[in-house]
Amino acid sequence: MEGSRPLEVAQQLRWFAAARLRRHARLRRHARLPTLVVLLVLPLLIPSAHVASVARTAATYGVLALGYAVVLGLCGQFTMAHAALFGVGAYAAGILAANLGVDPWLTLPVAIVLAAIAGAVLGLSALRVAGDLLAIVTLAAGQLAQLVFVGWTPVTGGNAGIPDVPALRLGGHLLIEEHELYLLAALVLVLAVVCLDRLKGSGFGLALQSIREDEVLAAANGVAVGGHKLIAFALSGAFAGAAGWLEATAIGAVSPTTYDVVLSVLVAVMVLLAGAGRVYAVLAGAAFVAVLQDLLSSLPLVETGAIGAAIVAVIMWRSGVFTRRWRPAL
Amino acid sequence: MSLLAAVGLSQSFGGVTALEDVSVEAGPGELVGILGPNGSGKTTLVDALTGMLRPERGRIELGGVDVTARGAAGLARLGVARTFQTTRLMEPLTVGDNVLLGLHCAAVRRRRSRLQLVDAMLDALGIADLDGRVVRELSHGQRRRVELARALVGSPRALVLDEPTAGLFGPDAQAVAQLLAGVAESGVAMFMIEHDLGVVAEVCTRVVVLDRGLVVDQGPTRAVLAGDAVAAISGELGRDRFEAVSA
Numbered sequence: 283m284e285g286s287r288p289l290e291v292a293q294q295l296r297w298f299a300a301a302r303l304r305r306h307a308r309l310r311r312h313a314r315l316p317t318l319v320v321l322l323v324l325p326l327l328i329p330s331a332h333v334a335s336v337a338r339t340a341a342t343y344g345v346l347a348l349g350y351a352v353v354l355g356l357c358g359q360f361t362m363a364h365a366a367l368f369g370v371g372a373y374a375a376g377i378l379a380a381n382l383g384v385d386p387w388l389t390l391p392v393a394i395v396l397a398a399i400a401g402a403v404l405g406l407s408a409l410r411v412a413g414d415l416l417a418i419v420t421l422a423a424g425q426l427a428q429l430v431f432v433g434w435t436p437v438t439g440g441n442a443g444i445p446d447v448p449a450l451r452l453g454g455h456l457l458i459e460e461h462e463l464y465l466l467a468a469l470v471l472v473l474a475v476v477c478l479d480r481l482k483g484s485g486f487g488l489a490l491q492s493i494r495e496d497e498v499l500a501a502a503n504g505v506a507v508g509g510h511k512l513i514a515f516a517l518s519g520a521f522a523g524a525a526g527w528l529e530a531t532a533i534g535a536v537s538p539t540t541y542d543v544v545l546s547v548l549v550a551v552m553v554l555l556a557g558a559g560r561v562y563a564v565l566a567g568a569a570f571v572a573v574l575q576d577l578l579s580s581l582p583l584v585e586t587g588a589i590g591a592a593i594v595a596v597i598m599w600r601s602g603v604f605t606r607r608w609r610p611a612l
Numbered sequence: 613m614s615l616l617a618a619v620g621l622s623q624s625f626g627g628v629t630a631l632e633d634v635s636v637e638a639g640p641g642e643l644v645g646i647l648g649p650n651g652s653g654k655t656t657l658v659d660a661l662t663g664m665l666r667p668e669r670g671r672i673e674l675g676g677v678d679v680t681a682r683g684a685a686g687l688a689r690l691g692v693a694r695t696f697q698t699t700r701l702m703e704p705l706t707v708g709d710n711v712l713l714g715l716h717c718a719a720v721r722r723r724r725s726r727l728q729l730v731d732a733m734l735d736a737l738g739i740a741d742l743d744g745r746v747v748r749e750l751s752h753g754q755r756r757r758v759e760l761a762r763a764l765v766g767s768p769r770a771l772v773l774d775e776p777t778a779g780l781f782g783p784d785a786q787a788v789a790q791l792l793a794g795v796a797e798s799g800v801a802m803f804m805i806e807h808d809l810g811v812v813a814e815v816c817t818r819v820v821v822l823d824r825g826l827v828v829d830q831g832p833t834r835a836v837l838a839g840d841a842v843a844a845i846s847g848e849l850g851r852d853r854f855e856a857v858s859a
């Protein structure tokens with residue numbers, strides 16, 4: 283241990299009764315990941331393609347929501363364009379694999395990097411505005427992305443999107459069976475969980491939390507507030523990029539309507555339902571939204587209504603109706 | 613030789629002159645007390661010294677180098693730590709995590725070493741038992757000590773403290789003041805806003821007296837405390853301190 287002069291002085295003085303109580307045990311945490319893995323195995327045991335497909339969507343949303351938890355839960359930045367970053371990942375995978383013939387596996391790093399860059403660009407807005415204003419600015423940025431997805435027809439396929447993204451191939455085997463696709467999504471999800479857990483426990487994660495709590499305090503401790511915000515946005519973009527890649531390669535198509543504002547709102551709902559900083563609760567929020575979406579898909583009117591209710595819920599959260607209990611906290 | 617210095621600072625807010633041509637300095641091992649009635653510009657001076665406020669005129673020097681444009685984070689990275697008049701802490705986080713934040717720019721990179729430093733700092737401040745507690749639940753005096761631990765744990769070269777003993781009573785305030793004197797003696801340049809003339813007399817090596825943004829007296833503790841400037845303002849020192857604490 284390196285020495286600290288104030289510390290030595292303080293130790294010499296020792297004026298308060300110094301009870302050497304040990305740091306609280308951090309055991310609870312270690313039981314969580316195994317539990318998650320067990321839960322993730324369950325859908326594999328159910329011989330229904332439909333269940334596997336919903337579970338895959340839930341896992342993909344989980345990755346997406348974890349990225350959102352970085353930027354909202356850890357860093358406290360209320361952004362509303364997460365579906366656009368998801369879309370950047372999906373389009374990157376789709377365009378490269380379908381139009382340029384790149385191996386779909388190789389499109390994963392590209393999707394991650396491009397979505398991270400898009401995230402950082404989005405994050406530039408957080409250097410200027412904060413709070414609800416940031417939500418509005420990013421909402422507009424998400425619409426802008428939607429315009430590009432729909433309008434840049436030669437590249438994105440316009441309204442029709444990209445209908446023929448080739449499937450992933452493992453040796454000679456095509457990954458098109460729902461259970462296999464789910465397994466892949468679940469693996470990516472576990473990786474994402476491990477990444478986020480590590481991030482949360484790191485000095486960088488602590489710095490992000492200091493920005494969420496009090497930017498003046500963060501700066502007083504030497505945290506480069508702007509730079510950290512940009513990195514948080516880029517990281518959340520990276521998660522979204524991986525999710526978009528999963529979605530495009532699993533469905534075998536990219537369609538612009540998937541990546542619109544409605545999904546951005548739903549992602550916020552997933553995370554806010556959980557309490558933004560809670561990694562495992564966020565996954566439950568993602569699963570909840572995926573299952574609800576599936577149940578309501580045959581009732582378009584109810585689905586629209588539910589989304590409307592979700593938007594109202596987010597606004598109510600922002601206005602502090604739930605603040606006491608639902609504050610992003612760890 | 614001065615380590616942290618303000619040279620010719622002027623700052624006004626609207627029509628209010630918060631600082632006017634203020635120059636102060638602290639060398640390694642010096643504990644400079646800042647005295648002044650409410651609204652005399654003490655906090656504004658602290659904000660300028662730590663880069664939180666870019667003064668309208670004048671400059672901040674660290675080790676003789678102009679660091680006025682570095683900003684708060686820049687100065688923190690150069691080894692200037694501070695505490696706040698109203699404690700600023702991460703409310704939903706634990707005491708340990710709050711103190712850990714003070715090591716954000718520390719050279720110690722290994723997590724275990726960092727945690728050891730935090731543990732030892734808490735221990736030294738007599739709040740080891742608070743380690744796992746969430747800050748939100750703490751009393752005012754406990755928060756003061758957590759904030760102090762956060763500022764001290766990174767071994768700063770210079771320390772700027774806005775009323776570190778406010779809200780601490782009797783022996784606690786004495787103990788904190790003694791600790792700070794010891795830290796200063798170990799070679800840290802320190803500024804400390806303090807209302808209690810007894811504490812000032814006991815631990816400060818030099819004193820600056822502010823009134824309505826002007827330095828009305830400055831020099832060795834004994835001389836300044838005996839001087840007319842302090843006599844003129846002593847009735848006003850910390851007048852609404854109790855209100856400030858209970859607010």
Ligand SMILES: Nc1ncnc2c1ncn2[C@@H]1O[C@H](COP(=O)(O)OP(=O)(O)OP(=O)(O)O)[C@@H](O)[C@H]1O
Pocket residue numbers: 625626628629630648649650651652653654655656657697
């Ligand atoms: N951000 C600001 N905007 C407007 N006026 C300000 C601002 N900060 C300080 N002032 C004014 O500048 C003057 C000096 O304030 P400052 O906080 O530095 O005083 P202080 O000596 O720390 O007082 P106290 O003992 O009450 O803490 C006061 O009149 C205050 O109202």
Ligand SMILES: [Mg+2]
Pocket residue numbers: 654655656697
């Ligand atoms: Mg003040």
